[in-house]
Amino acid sequence: MNKMHNYSVNNHPKAKFIFYLVVISGIIASAINKTIQYLLNQKFHLDVKFILSTAIVFSVVYFIFSKWVWKNKIFGEIFKFPNLNGKYEIDGLSLKNPTGAEIPWTGFLTIEQDWNEILIVLTTSTSSSTSLSVQGSIEHIPRNGYQLSYNYKNKPDISESDLYSHEGSCKIMFTKDILSGSAEYYNNGKERPSYGKMKLRRSADDKKNI
Template sequence: MSLEHEYALLGGYNRSAVGKWIARASATISAAAVFVLLSAIDLARSFGINANLPPAVLSLVGAGMVYTLLYWLFDHYAWRIGLLGRLLKVPHLAGSWVCEGVSLDKNPPFPWNARITIVQSWDRIRVHLETSQSSSDSVAAALLYDAAVGYRLLYHYRNHPRVGETDLAAHHGFAELIFPSDGSSASGEYFNGRGRNTFGTMNLVKEAK
């Protein structure tokens, strides 16, 4: 079962507009492909070659199939490449991040470390955090383009303590992270409720591939 979920996109290029552009491109490509195939059949017949075009071939270049292929390529790759990625105003956050956190509800404040893995496509995202005592996964998220600071990632997560961590309770929480435009670091804050009333700060640095 995939744990990635859809995320809201605020301040970036409208998702429905992207779908319309892909649909137009699919129709154009499909029409061109059918025209080329039919022209090839006519050319072959003009040379006395008995050529036929099976319906299965036409279905492969139909607008629906072309749209499916183009959208898959866009969803997994194209949205984050070069000029197109900058135009859409959606940061590519996928990868592993080293997280240094501080629980500010403690006296004195309590530092903690974690590794965060972000899985992201154009449509879906997942933020997974691992510490020595527990792990958490996002269940809802939003990405906001902010011209002043870069990008904001807001997400709601569910945390589960590891087996044997009897002092910890499963809980829900919320985090807000700010990513500069270069996408190599982030800083933000979190708070927990419904089982663990704590709050604090987080600083992330992206690991090199």
């Protein structure tokens, strides 16, 4: 199973959000404690102390926020925090490679993202190798969209005897609606130095998830 990793969103006040979630959790915990204590003592006449810790409530609130709430379009527009989750079709062009010729290729880019972690996986139709992100960042570019920058590691399938493991970096400029984008990539491995560009478009079956 591929593991997600942390990423950053430039100028996003994540620390402040955590503070606000702690405050909200404290308010919720206090309200729950008072309500249940009232029911136990006044309604059921039980001399029982009930205490729900803020830490437990925060764990639940944080889980809900990090998995679902941040994906809301209004949240994304206000705080410039894009939901990139989905599958994108790729039309790529290798501009420098061992053959010395420009080579067109196609593939898919799949992004799995929550508020705290992300994983970017690239597969091509011409090779069984897979590129997995190891770190990344997102930046809002006014009037243009969002730039996703990430480093990756590529491991070819054992059957690909002519290919070598390599590392690289990629920058993708997504449009405001996150339906398409353009990218540049650089493979910096000694055995396979190359670079190229890509055009991305969200898969038709995936647009409903935006």
